[in-house]
Amino acid sequence: QQQVKQSPQSLIVQKGGISIINCAYENTAFDYFPWYQQFPGKGPALLIAIRPDVSEKKEGRFTISFNKSAKQFSLHIMDSQPGDSATYFCAASRASNDYKLSFGAGTTVTVRA
Amino acid sequence: KAGVTQTPRYLIKTRGQQVTLSCSPISGHRSVSWYQQTPGQGLQFLFEYFSETQRNKGNFPGRFSGRQFSNSRSEMNVSTLELGDSALYLCASSRVEGDTQYFGPGTRLTVL
Numbered sequence: 471q472q473q474v475k476q477s478p479q480s481l482i483v484q485k486g487g488i489s490i491i492n493c494a495y496e497n498t499a500f501d502y503f504p505w506y507q508q509f510p511g512k513g514p515a516l517l518i519a520i521r522p523d524v525s526e527k528k529e530g531r532f533t534i535s536f537n538k539s540a541k542q543f544s545l546h547i548m549d550s551q552p553g554d555s556a557t558y559f560c561a562a563s564r565a566s567n568d569y570k571l572s573f574g575a576g577t578t579v580t581v582r583a
Numbered sequence: 584k585a586g587v588t589q590t591p592r593y594l595i596k597t598r599g600q601q602v603t604l605s606c607s608p609i610s611g612h613r614s615v616s617w618y619q620q621t622p623g624q625g626l627q628f629l630f631e632y633f634s635e636t637q638r639n640k641g642n643f644p645g646r647f648s649g650r651q652f653s654n655s656r657s658e659m660n661v662s663t664l665e666l667g668d669s670a671l672y673l674c675a676s677s678r679v680e681g682d683t684q685y686f687g688p689g690t691r692l693t694v695l
Contacts, residue, residue, distance in 0.1 A: 472625075513689050571618075
């Protein structure tokens with residue numbers, strides 16, 4: 471079964487708006503939560519990652535919020551640009567053991583100019 | 584520093600054939616993982632290699648196998664191809680196990 475649930479499946483946002491993607495997990499042993507961005511015909515590229523000892527991490531226009539008690543984490547894309555149009559995947563792993571990434575189903579983001 | 588490279592980029596095979604895909608990790612990276620990406624199942628973990636040893640395996644049949652060489656390069660093999668094996672096969676490398684994984688562009692396999 472899918473260990474990481476991601477929503478929404480797709481979203482459309484206007485240029486300059488905020489895109490929000492949510493993920494939930496069940497396995498409390500997960501201790502590493504990366505987000506990947508994938509453009510058509512390319513492999514996933516690491517965007518930003520967080521570990522459960524912090525509740526928020528920001529890199530440029532991208533912010534991860536992490537809620538350990540709710541077992542949820544989310545990606546916020548501020549001031550969305552047309553170049554942000556891509557598919558975004560959340561993932562989780564036990565970085566201290568096992569190491570394999572369990573991915574969410576992906577969210578296709580379209581930014582309208 | 585060059586990224587992860589995968590060859591070939593595209594491959595067309597027929598049912599029953601076998602295929603070998605190759606992955607060259609980022610220089611200095613010793614861990615290589617393989618993932619299958621399909622529209623229906625998304626990204627699924629196949630296996631992970633470190634120091635020429637398979638360290639972890641996903642829920643795929645034995646037709647899927649792999650290996651890693653002393654220079655950290657890796658190959659995966661799929662025997663007796665089925666239509667459902669059509670997918671994008673992605674290789675990811677990391678410096679050591681548990682470190683950030685960096686993905687290659689993938690090999691697009693089409694089985695006819």
